[in-house]
Amino acid sequence: MKLFLLLSRFPYPLEKGDKLRAYHHIKELSKYNEIHLCALSNFKIPEENIQQLSPFCKTIEVIRYTKWSLFINLVLAFFNGNPFQVGLFYSKKAQRKIDEIILSVKPDHIYCQLIRVTEFVKNRNIPKTLDYQDILSKNVWRRIGISSFYMKPVLKSEYKRLLKYEEEIFHFFNNKIIISYPDRDLIPHPEKEKIHVVPNGVNTEYYLPIESEKEFDLVFTGNMSYSPNVNSVEFLVKQILPIVWKTNPNIKLLISGANPAQKVLALQSEKVIVSGWVDDMRTSYAKSKIFIAPMQIGTGLQNKLLEAMAMRMPCISSRLANSALGAKDKEEILIGENESDYANHILFLLNNPIEAKKIAENAQRFVKDNFNWEALTDKINILIQES
Template identity: 60%
Template sequence: MKIFVILPRVPYPLEKGDKLRAFNQIKYLSHTNEIHLCALNDSKIHPKALESLHPFCKSITLLNLPLNVRLFNLFLSFFNGKPFQVAYFFNNKNYNIIQNLIATVKPDRIYCQLIRVTEYVKSQPIKKTLDYQDVFSVGLKRRIKASSIFIRPALIIEYKRLLKYEAQVFDMFDRKTIISYPDRNLIPHPEREKIVVIPNGVDSDYYFLQECEKEFDLIFTGNMGYLPNINSVEFLVKKILPIVYIKYPKVKLLIAGTNPSKKVLKLKSENVSVTGWVKDMRDCYAKSKIFVAPMLIGTGLQNKLLEAMSMMLPCITSNLANCALGAVNGKDILIGNSPEDYAKLIIFLLDDENKAKSLGKSGHSFIIENYNWEKINERLSQVICS
């Protein structure tokens, strides 16, 4: 079967959740299908991107999003009612190219990742699957409360537009997928239960326990230019760690991940290290004792938790993050709420190495049982190809 896959970003390198998801899905789908990939691009393409994708794709088309066109489309969106992030990824030249590509390839199915690129294929008569992945409107609504008064009006406008658009595109696609049940329940459409839940997975053969000397007590990972991650590490460093320091004044935290913002870089201290981009995140996990992700805003399944638990790190996170994950509190993971809660849980694990190891092993078993890419993508293949 020929599948035309359209993405808002080139799925390589795998430093962001949507890229990781798309790459692993394409890899699996290519086993029994002919994949024709079309990816939009608003930044410099990684030199190994095409080399990494070619083994899984019959054809690859990368379409640039020129800065002047992006800015003009954002300006127009103030008047045409489109969500800003939908307008950002659209232009007429690319639309015409994509229609010609589809006419040439004659795919049996179209797979569209995120509502950001639905404008390109929503009118195609071919059977289509939309991967909502996350509920953007809800994620944005949570960000509004934490935003400055200067950008809040724009965020409120975007929230209302996303809410409307997420409901509109539902009826334009034959099949819909999303990353978790809590996210599905938030989609603003009365038939939301028809959406199939396809979580992210983790390669447990790649992310495995590595015994080495521990240089850090705590670790947080992710795209450190992403607002939910920025808020989380600020909360961790400014609210939680001061309480931990009372008993463990020399506790060291590693913040590892690409594109650290100025706010994140300002958190550097004798006790707090910020790496920026790292070649192999496994090294960071391996030299840390405890993974802490006090997520306050955002939606979807946290890949960082899947990776850390796969490597048998004992993990502490928020109820918000665990809603999508579904781990058992006190058995597979520990859940915090207030700064005092998190500090108490961190101290508990630092005090008792055996309890920390037991939690890590249980978390690892949970991941192996529930988040295997092969099983997950088999379900995706059935959704797209049926």
Template identity: 55%
Template sequence: MKIFVLLSRVPYPLDKGDKLRAFHQVKELSKRHEIILCALSEGPVSDEARNVLSQYCKHLEIIPLKKYLIPFNILKSFLKGNPLQVGFFYQNEVQKKINQLINEHQPEHIFCQLVRVLEYVKHLNIPITLDYMDALSKGVERRISSANIFYKPVFHLESTRLKAYEQKAFENVTGRSIISIQDRDLINHPDKEQILVVPNGVDTEYFQPQALQADYSLVFTGNMNYPPNVECAEYLAKEIFPELLKKIPGAKLLISGVNPSSSVKALESENITVSGWVKDIRQSYARASIFIAPMRIGTGLQNKLLEAMAMKKPCITSELANNALGAVAGKDILVGQSTAEYVDLIVKLLNDDKLRLELAQNGYSFVHNTYNWAKSTALLEQLMIIGV
């Protein structure tokens, strides 16, 4: 089957959750189908990215967004009653190019990741599968409470409009997928159970246990410019870690990931390292005794947890994050809610070698048995085939 894949970002390097998901789905689909990959870009794209992606595509088209048009198109989207992010990613010149590519390649199916790009193709008489990925409207809603006075009304408006747009998008496509049951249940549509849950996988050949000395007690990883990760890093460093130091004065925390915001950089101290981008994120996981992700906002599946578990790191997370993950609390992973709970769990693990090893092994087995890119993409593939 000839599949036209439309993405709001170039899916390489794998430094964001949507890019990681799209990359592995394209890679798996390319084994049995002809892929025309069209990705929008907000900046320059490296030759490495083009070369890596070209391996899996019959045709690769990267369309740059003109930055000076973005504010104007956001305003247009606002006046139309659409979500602001739909306007951010929509440009007339891009529409013309996508129309040209569709006419040239005559795809049998269109695959869109995220509702923000659906505007470009929803009018076409071609079967479309939409990957909601996660419930964007709920993710924005969860940011309202911690936003400043200026952003609160903006996030409230965006959440409301995204909720309506997600509902409308359901009717514009022939197939729908999402990352977890919890996210599916947050989509505001009476037939939301028709949305197929397609979980992420983890590259277990790449993320394997490494025998490195644990220089840090704790590690937290992710894109450190992404608001839920920024909030989590600040909560971890400002509230959890100071209480931990009272009980274990020599504890050390590593915060590792691309594009740390100024507020994340400011967390660095004698006992806290903010590494920024690292060439090999596996070493960040390997250099800590425990992986911790006390997420309080955001939606979707936390890839960082899958990666840490695949590397046999004992993990601590929040109920919010584990709801999407589906691990057995107390067996595969430890789950906390309050600052005091997190501190107690960390101290318990750091003082019990046997428990750390058991938790790491159980988490490792859970990920290997549950999260697999080939299996999850096969579900997506069947959804597309039914829709043709």
């Protein structure tokens, strides 16, 4: 079957959750389908990145747009009522190019990742699958409370637009998938039970335990320009760690991930190290004793938790971050409700290595049993083949 995949970002390197999900879906779906990939981008994709996808794709097209075109797109979105996250990516020029590709390829099925690209193909009389992935409206809603006063009206407007669009786009696609049951429950549509839940996976053959000297007590990983991650590490350093340091002033934190925002860089000290981009994230996990993800905002499944668990690390998480994961509190993970909870969990794991090891082993087993990319993507392939 010819499968046309339309993405809002080129799926390599794998420093963002949507790119990671798209990459593994493409890799697995290519075993059964002829993949024609089309991705939007505001910069030239290096040839070495394209080569990472070439083994899985019959054709690869990247549609470029400029900063000026982004501005025009946003202005048009303001007046046509579409969400800014949809309007940002839509243009008539890109539409013409996508139409040309579809005419040339003649795909049997169209697969869209995120509602950001659905405008291009929603009226096509071809079987289609939409990966909502996360609920963008809820993510925006959670950001309103922590945003500056001048951003609140913008975010409130975007929330209303997204809520309306997430419901309306439902009808245009034969199949709908999403990353978790909590996210599915947030879809404002009476038939949301028809949306298939397909979580992210983790490569358990790649993310294996590594014996290494532990330079850090705690580690947080992720794209460090992403607002929920920035908010999380600020909460960790400013509210949780001061409590921990009263008992043990020597505890050190590693913040590891691409593009650290200025707010993240400002957290650096002798006890808080910000590494920035690392070529192999496994090294950051391996040199740390505990993984912590005190996420306060954001939606979807936290890939960082899957990776840390696969590497047999004891993990501490917020209830929000664990909601899509579904690990058992006090058995496979420790859940924090407030800064005191997190501080107590950190000290407990550091002071009780036998219990920490038990939780880490349970976590690794849980991930291996439930989050295999191949098995999870098979569910998507069945939906596509039956459409």
